[in-house]
Amino acid sequence: MTTPARRSWRRVRAVSAAIAATAAAAVLAACGGGTAPAEPDAPPAAPGFPVTIEHAFGATTIEQPPQRIVALGFNEADFVLALGAQPVGVRDFIGAFDEDSRAWAREEMTGPPPEKVGGEEIDLEKIAELQPDLILGVYSFMEQSDYDKLSQLAPTVAQPAAGTTATWQEQTRITGQALGKPEEAEQLVASVEGRFAEASAAHPSFAGKTISVFLSSGNTGGAYVLEGTDLRAQFFTDLGFVNSPDTGEISSERFGLLDKDVLVVLGADEETMLADPVFAQLDVVREGRTYYTGAFASEFNGALGFGSPLSLPHALDIALPELAAATEAP
Structure with a gap:
């Protein structure tokens, strides 16, 4: 979080920069009679962003593609990995299924092992240390008090509705929205549903x-x-x-x-x-x-x-x- 001292220092720098820019423009006008160069345009938003996701505690807007994702839901890491991202923090699910023992996810784990951010209880201090730019808690069963604290650290996506559990299809689509990969999410859903359809037909x-x-x-x-x-x-x-x-x-x-x-x-x-x-x-x-x-x-x-x-x-x-x-x- 930004401290008051840092905010003050940033204001000083901003004011100084504005004064310097004004002085430079005046010098250019006096010397050459020309106009000051136009301010550069803001960088364009990344495709698919900003995106706003509604959930049990309101709506969360994600401005840019997240780079430091905390997968707070008990199974959330798999969904992030399935869409080609690497979480920096994960929640304990079952002790025997850490990142090095989930055979189904091993090939997708290409980054460093993620840090643990809690089990039954959420470790807010650890999450803050990781400096996330997105906290995904679609399967976290978080409460309003948890959300209030987490959303101060980074944009936070909670479960779709209080007291409910998202299906894997819903969770895949929500994760795809948050990562700016809705089409990839739909392809994943179709692929897995196809596996179930094939299995049913074969049996x-x-x-x-x-x-x-x-x-x-x-x-x-x-x-x-x-x-x-x-x-x-x-x-x-x-x-x-x-x-x-x-x-x-x-x-x-x-x-x-x-x-x-x-x-x-x-x-x-x-x-x-x-x-x-x-x-x-x-x-x-x-x-x-x-x-x-x-x-x-x-x-x-x-x-x-x-x-x-x-x-x-x-x-x-x-x-x-x-x-x-x-x-x-x-």
């Missing part, structure tokens, strides 16, 4: 099957069936599955609600889940119609959680054989 057994996407915390007792609005559940409905109507928190006594056409278990392996006698007796389990994705740090769960134009094709490559086996089980 007609997915169409219309009811799927439960079960979030397990292993032995801690917590369990949850994802709603259809969850981005992870949408991965499967985009392939033609129908999300289970039985969603929300679930106890072991109610595991019968998981007995749908297909069951996907996120966060636990088969051995852990089969230790529960109620779970082990489900038809969807006994008949081999269950896909265990493993711990949350598994490659598939990381790619699914990032939910980006880079990670989703990678998640498809991993999941399609497993889902095919589950839907084609006798």
